[in-house]
Amino acid sequence: MPREVHIVGLGLSCALGRGLAACVQALREGRRNTVPVELGGFSEPVRMPYYALPGEGGDLFNTGRFLRLIPEAAAEALDQSGLAGGRRRGMAVFVGSTAFGVSRAEGEYLDVLASRPGAAFALPRVGFQEISERLRQAFGLEGADYAFNTACTASANALLAAGRMISLGRAEHALVLGLELANRTTIAGFSGLQLLSQELKPFDAARDGIVLGEGLGAVVLSAQDGGLGLRLGCGISNSDTFSVTTANPDGSSIAALQRMLLSRSGLAPGDIRAVKAHGTASPMNDSGEAAGLRQVFDPMPSLLALKPYLGHTLGACGAIDLALLGGCLRQGFMPATLGFSQDDPLLGLRPLTVETPARTGPYLLNYFGFGGNNTALLLEKTA
Amino acid sequence: MNALLASSHYLHAVGNAPLPDLDAAIREACREPYRRVDRFIQLALLGAARCVGGRTLDRDCSLYLGSGVGPEGNNILVQEQICRDHLLPRPFNFVNTLGSAATYFVSKDRALEGQGWWTSRRGASLEACLELALNDLELGLCKQALVGIVEECPAPYEDHRQRVGAGPEQALAEGSHWLLLQAGFSDSAGSLELESLEPTQSLAELRALWQPGDSLAFGQSVEAGLRAQLQDGLGVRAFGEDLPFHDSLAAARATAWLQQKQKGRLHVVGGGPLGGIRVSVSAAT
Numbered sequence: 241m242p243r244e245v246h247i248v249g250l251g252l253s254c255a256l257g258r259g260l261a262a263c264v265q266a267l268r269e270g271r272r273n274t275v276p277v278e279l280g281g282f283s284e285p286v287r288m289p290y291y292a293l294p295g296e297g298g299d300l301f302n303t304g305r306f307l308r309l310i311p312e313a314a315a316e317a318l319d320q321s322g323l324a325g326g327r328r329r330g331m332a333v334f335v336g337s338t339a340f341g342v343s344r345a346e347g348e349y350l351d352v353l354a355s356r357p358g359a360a361f362a363l364p365r366v367g368f369q370e371i372s373e374r375l376r377q378a379f380g381l382e383g384a385d386y387a388f389n390t391a392c393t394a395s396a397n398a399l400l401a402a403g404r405m406i407s408l409g410r411a412e413h414a415l416v417l418g419l420e421l422a423n424r425t426t427i428a429g430f431s432g433l434q435l436l437s438q439e440l441k442p443f444d445a446a447r448d449g450i451v452l453g454e455g456l457g458a459v460v461l462s463a464q465d466g467g468l469g470l471r472l473g474c475g476i477s478n479s480d481t482f483s484v485t486t487a488n489p490d491g492s493s494i495a496a497l498q499r500m501l502l503s504r505s506g507l508a509p510g511d512i513r514a515v516k517a518h519g520t521a522s523p524m525n526d527s528g529e530a531a532g533l534r535q536v537f538d539p540m541p542s543l544l545a546l547k548p549y550l551g552h553t554l555g556a557c558g559a560i561d562l563a564l565l566g567g568c569l570r571q572g573f574m575p576a577t578l579g580f581s582q583d584d585p586l587l588g589l590r591p592l593t594v595e596t597p598a599r600t601g602p603y604l605l606n607y608f609g610f611g612g613n614n615t616a617l618l619l620e621k622t623a
Numbered sequence: 624m625n626a627l628l629a630s631s632h633y634l635h636a637v638g639n640a641p642l643p644d645l646d647a648a649i650r651e652a653c654r655e656p657y658r659r660v661d662r663f664i665q666l667a668l669l670g671a672a673r674c675v676g677g678r679t680l681d682r683d684c685s686l687y688l689g690s691g692v693g694p695e696g697n698n699i700l701v702q703e704q705i706c707r708d709h710l711l712p713r714p715f716n717f718v719n720t721l722g723s724a725a726t727y728f729v730s731k732d733r734a735l736e737g738q739g740w741w742t743s744r745r746g747a748s749l750e751a752c753l754e755l756a757l758n759d760l761e762l763g764l765c766k767q768a769l770v771g772i773v774e775e776c777p778a779p780y781e782d783h784r785q786r787v788g789a790g791p792e793q794a795l796a797e798g799s800h801w802l803l804l805q806a807g808f809s810d811s812a813g814s815l816e817l818e819s820l821e822p823t824q825s826l827a828e829l830r831a832l833w834q835p836g837d838s839l840a841f842g843q844s845v846e847a848g849l850r851a852q853l854q855d856g857l858g859v860r861a862f863g864e865d866l867p868f869h870d871s872l873a874a875a876r877a878t879a880w881l882q883q884k885q886k887g888r889l890h891v892v893g894g895g896p897l898g899g900i901r902v903s904v905s906a907a908t
Contacts, residue, residue: 242762281709282709282710282711283709283710284711286711338721342698342702345702346702346705346706349702349706349707350706353706353707360707361699361779361782361785362698362699362700362702362703362706362707363695363698363699363702363786364785364786365786366691366692366693366695366786366787368691368692368693368743368745369743369744369745384744384751384754385744385751386742386743386744386751386754386755387742387743387744388740388741388742389693389721389722389723389741389742389743390721390722390723390726390739390740390741391721391723393723397740401740401742401755401758404755404758404759404762404764405754405758407762408758408761408762410754410758424705424706425701425702425705425712425717425720428705428711428712428717429701429711429712429717429720430717431711432711432712432713432714432717433714433717433718476738476764477738477739477740478683478736478737478738478739479686479726479727479730479735479736479737479738479739480736481727481730481731481734481735481736484718484724484727484728485714485718493736496736504764609723610718610721610723610724610727611718611721611722611723611724611725611726611727611739611741612723612726612727612730612731612739613723613726613727613739
């Protein structure tokens, strides 16, 4: 009999603030903290707004940020969990990111290019294990580690895997970290894809693309209830081979994902309190997500989109969105979607535009990524 | 216990000659030609196709692709373009920096709609992938699991040697190693199990399980002292110690052993951070 999976610790550092309480407060105040970012040296200027961590000074590309920031959200979540000693030591670690340690590798490559160009070689280090190694060092963790690199579903899949490990009794506790920090590869790469906008407006008729962001979201899962009133419910992932960069715009794979999740969890569409959309604000992605949701939900539950507060934090958004929504639900509300002003008749749905009381029950969180990776999970508010 | 329906093994020691051109082999093994795929994706496509062969997989078969180093060649290219040449990367180069680009092409080629995960654990990616896959089979999330390990070895090899921490004397390789699993035991197929192995109890535990004719192999994260203790204690030489190095030697040794169609059982002592995973594989008889 699978065990229940409790959320016993949450930590968040993102453009809204450092620490979950500060982030929830900033969200309630409707803050949208972006800074201008520019990459020099390209034939065409690479400039964009970017949701950066506050209080970091001007240099987002500082090589030392990566190792310095890794423990931040995890420390908050671990402290809240109260897990210590042997219970902390044996924890498994699940990390999700798209860029992992690319920012550090780029910085080191550039340093050598500038000082000893003949000795420089690109990708001087491969970083999949660097995050878990830093977490081990900072917190004395000795459990197994797993790094997920499934694009924007990476830390959502890390949450699924960790939850299953606990559910089956193969782990008692697990630390899940989603991390994405500013780096040249992501910024230049998305610039080349021409998916970027000046303002993130999910599901709005005037939406025209994403704004990137950075952040760290940490979730401590446990077989024992820690009293936070939050559980990680069922989670499902599927593959959509329509395109490597977008889900099928007819919504079929997204609808299939929602149906699988409901079926697996024994819920009817009407049981879902709200859907936290992936909501990237790119015209095609929002269109596909809306089509998929409409095929399953009638009437639509409340719809939330968090990216206008956070930016698109890519592989970290699984854990970041869950931490932020969890923080809001614990305070008894569902957040308004910032920046939405104009219905798109082709979508046939609109997100919440005012803060709304949150009831106990299941909340569905959607995540979709490059590589045709779709993931949905349930966050259950139990108190 | 889960049935092991099929496996494939590709391991190529790099040297002075260029890496083998995989285009023809991919055309032969895959369902359609794919453009804009890099070496990592090619290795994944080829390994998966050779493992699955003519079988039609369940559409909800889950895919677990693992690698210690990931799509290294493409990441090098993109980092050079951006940092050294100040060029925006081409869209497909940028997208292919992600491990999930390879899961996309394998899912497309094998017509899979199930979960497609890309996972890494340095020196033990096979073990990490198998842990996840066997959980999902046990939970009934899928009935079939396609598990693949891909390791690239782009030139210049001395740079690669530094990235992966290989010693100067170690021969380097690229590889693609795949296992097709199905929930439940089948008499007509091999089988695969995962169990925890306490490092301090490994010899006693293996002795209790050991049968005449069994073979032993190691992942590279197993310490030299434990290797010697297990080989001496069991009176066997480990299989595949002469294989060239990449970051997932447990995968290379398991699939190399299966390719030789040895009967009996292979205990692959691999490792997580505690050195504690045992993979037992029985070849079909």
